[in-house]
Amino acid sequence: MNSDTDLAPAVASILEAARDRTADAEDVVDVDARSLPDAIAAAEADGRVPVIAEVKPTSPTADGTRDDDPVELAEAMVAGGATAISVLTEPSHFGGSPESLTRIREAVDVPVLRKDFVVREAQMDVVEADLLLLIVRFVDDLEELIAAARERGFQPLVEVHDRAELETALEAGAEIVGVNNRDLAKLEVDLETFESVSPHARRMTRLDEANGETASNVPDEVTLIAESGVSSPADVRRMREAGADALLVGSAIMDHGAGDSDVTENTRRLVEATGESTT
């Protein structure tokens, strides 16, 4: 793990809370996961942009809190064409909970991501989900955590912020990689982050192993997700042109400032962002 000194205070606080969080589950999770790559393929087949819509009651950068029932939010996102649902389960900075995720997963039939700050294996045994987030920057033993997640049936979504972290992720065998456009020092979003990392991911996964340029456990295919800062159909097209297989969108769908904003419509305008347009 890198030093904590170049993290925004909010992120340092999230990380400290994550490290302190106990997980005293008696049973090891054993989940029969819904496949994200299959869900992405199904969306592509019927002309939807694959959007992972995020149930994110609040966040350090949100301009408010939405108190709506998380299940109603998730169902509204699926009605708008969401390919999968991301659920923040972090309680103190994002207003999430594992219980919300369980209720959501029972109510929808798309894959559900547990978006949290998991730093130890024991913290995986809190709730069943189809995908589990692992953030390269925050863990010391990525390869072991990927293996531990897979043993439980989770599909690990490994999050990176730059090319060096991407290499770490791919060499550890990550098959689903999220490139987060929000930097952890100032919490600013810049879609160029995805644009600069994505070609490197494609190059690394295509290099012939025999030429010795890539580690032997780099997968042939990787599912690449552009995370954070996608707020308009134009942003969607931009990330797709840069190679995103799917987009993870929270704030633009939750629209925290406007408490009663229509989550179905907010999802649909991104899901339908195909073809040419200037907006």
Ligand SMILES: O=C(O)c1ccccc1NCC(=O)[C@H](O)[C@H](O)COP(=O)(O)O
């Ligand atoms: O969203 C935040 O304010 C935030 C602050 C500090 C660490 C992480 C944070 N967000 C986590 C996420 O990765 C996003 O919720 C997710 O990618 C969606 O981003 P957005 O569409 O920009 O809400």
